[in-house]
Amino acid sequence: MKKLLFAFVLIVFSAASASAWTMRIHVGGVRYECRQLGSDLECRSGGKVVGWVKKRGSETIYTDNRNNQVGSVSTVGNRWQYKGPNGAISGSAQREGNNIVYKDGSGRVLGYAKREGWKTAYTNAGNTDIGSADTDTMPLRPLPLEEWLKKNK
Numbered sequence: 001m002k003k004l005l006f007a008f009v010l011i012v013f014s015a016a017s018a019s020a021w022t023m024r025i026h027v028g029g030v031r032y033e034c035r036q037l038g039s040d041l042e043c044r045s046g047g048k049v050v051g052w053v054k055k056r057g058s059e060t061i062y063t064d065n066r067n068n069q070v071g072s073v074s075t076v077g078n079r080w081q082y083k084g085p086n087g088a089i090s091g092s093a094q095r096e097g098n099n100i101v102y103k104d105g106s107g108r109v110l111g112y113a114k115r116e117g118w119k120t121a122y123t124n125a126g127n128t129d130i131g132s133a134d135t136d137t138m139p140l141r142p143l144p145l146e147e148w149l150k151k152n153k
Helices: 002-018 143-151
Strands: 022-027 030-037 040-045 048-056 059-064 069-076 079-083 089-096 099-104 109-116 119-124 129-133
Touching: 022 119, 022 143, 030 143, 048 143, 059 143, 069 143, 079 143, 089 143
Parallel strands: none
Antiparallel strands: 022 030, 022 129, 030 040, 040 048, 048 059, 059 069, 069 079, 079 089, 089 099, 099 109, 109 119, 119 129
């Protein structure tokens, strides 16, 4: 009976931990990682919390380490539209084939997300590796938080 109970606990624990993932990105001189905590993400750089990604209804809010909003993303048609802290459009992301293409507010390509087996690979516009997420669900890069981090590094 103890072996059966242990096996059940091990299966439940494995299933619970399998749904969590971590994204690691190095861009614009900043290294950060975001890890899933329930429906939100906690983002860290240099071991310190630098911000949060919070799903609120149909919108995702990006906040700094003091919980001040630094931007958001929402779905508009078949793409995601990023906004900065003042509500102005700052970028977009759109699925193209098996990839997600990221663009800045002027439409210039910033980079890509690509599914590679069990993970998501992130590259810049020149197709140079900038990071990955240990999940194949292709989570969106938190572009408004990245911009805030680059300005405040």
